[in-house]
Amino acid sequence: MHIAIIRLSAMGDVAMLVPALQVLRQTYPSAQITVVSKAFHQPIFNGIPDVDFKAAEVKGSHKGMLGMRRLAAELKGLGVTHLADCHNVLRSKLLRTFLSFSAVALAAIDKDRAAKKALCKPTNKTWTQLKTSHQRYADVFNALGFPVSLEDFSPLDRLPMPKPAMELLAAWKGKIVGVAPYAAFAAKTYSSDQMREVLSGLNATGKTKILLFGAPNERDSLLELASDLEHVLVVAGLLKFEEELALISNLDLMLAMDSGNGHLAANYGVPVVTLWGVTHPYLGFAPFGQNAAHSLLPDLEKFPAIPTSVYGKSHPAGYENAINSIPATAVVDLINKII
The missing domain is CATH 3.40.50.2000 (Glycogen Phosphorylase B;)
Known part of the structure; x- marks a missing residue:
């Protein structure tokens, strides 16, 4: 057969x-x-x-x-x-x-x-x-x-760290957190200001390298997001897809929106924290095998119509920034607690 x-x-x-x-x-x-x-x-x-x-x-x-x-x-x-x-x-x-x-x-x-x-x-x-x-x-x-x-199901085996990633990390021995800040629709994407606050909070510990993932055409905006943060590095545009997967398999945690990177990480058993905007885990698209408490939701009292659509393409006026009701401090605290 x-x-x-x-x-x-x-x-x-x-x-x-x-x-x-x-x-x-x-x-x-x-x-x-x-x-x-x-x-x-x-x-x-x-x-x-x-x-x-x-x-x-x-x-x-x-x-x-x-x-x-x-x-x-x-x-x-x-x-x-x-x-x-x-x-x-x-x-x-x-x-x-x-x-x-x-x-x-x-x-x-x-x-x-x-x-x-x-x-x-x-x-x-x-x-x-x-x-x-x-x-x-x-x-x-x-x-x-x-x-x-x-x-x-058993998580996929971790893959050998790709050489370009090893060179970028320069023999780093501490924790490694991946961050995928973007999603297909704006209403599923954390604001640049609040993501910068998250990155600054993680960077301040000095114990974690933060790697920013995204498409090659997002590299410039990611470099701006990472500017002047010593432990934040941009990997978007540097690796082939198979090398990116190998790097993801070696992360200690992935922070993602309701988007593909969270699912890629979950397949390797990597803990995933997800930020949700106008979609919701109840629709069935949360990364596999993750603690429900690791899905951070907007203030549903202020935004009771969430989820407004399956994929986040449509929403009522005023809901485009619902995801930003998730406090950056809550994101940092949860990540530090997990790792």
Whole structure:
């Protein structure tokens, strides 16, 4: 049997596949497993042995309906017998349709949009913890006939520290904290002033190196954030993605918004502190296996409509700065307590 698992984007959602995938691998050692995603995401799965990777070229040979038909033919040529659709969008639905003609067993994720919509209502919310994305992925495997239990997940092994990171840290022997200050939407991003206060508080102890993560095009703004702080270093733009993952695996803690870096760190068993804006952990997107107390929330009395949307794209007027109601001192105190 050959199980293909498709999740094309976004990086955080792809990273959340790791716990269920690792358990699937160890529970069914005779199964061939192939992850189908964008080529950039391949290093996310390198820590799981005997998992193949198929790059989906959604802007190239696999673009559009004809591209999905081509991808279906390529997967069938690899001997795929089961498809776990962990994305359930137009592209993956087309892929399922084409593979259905070849008697491939199919299952797709239930995103339970109705429950998420109910939680995002401005008033009269249905306050309940929704099923996590990690469990929703596991449910897809269950539906295909491969039951898995996330309780069997073991964090991925730490990776050797990449040489560029070793040179940057210069034989540092103390604690190392990663900070990913940015998110896809402004309402999920802590203000520069308050993040600077957090960095200053961590820097003042002299016992911790703080590494700032982000995209290469964010490097200049991160350098400004880190200016004149002796123990704050910017790694954005210096490392390949696989080197960045290796560095993340060696952190003592990651501070992130509701964004991908928190999920990457959690896969290696790194403690993660998350700052939440107009989204909320109850929607099911908190990093795996983390203490709920490590999710710092805005003042919900002042901002009772939170969560306002699933991904943080929309919110009522005045909620764009809700995340800044989290005191910087509370962030620093929690990090120092954990490490």
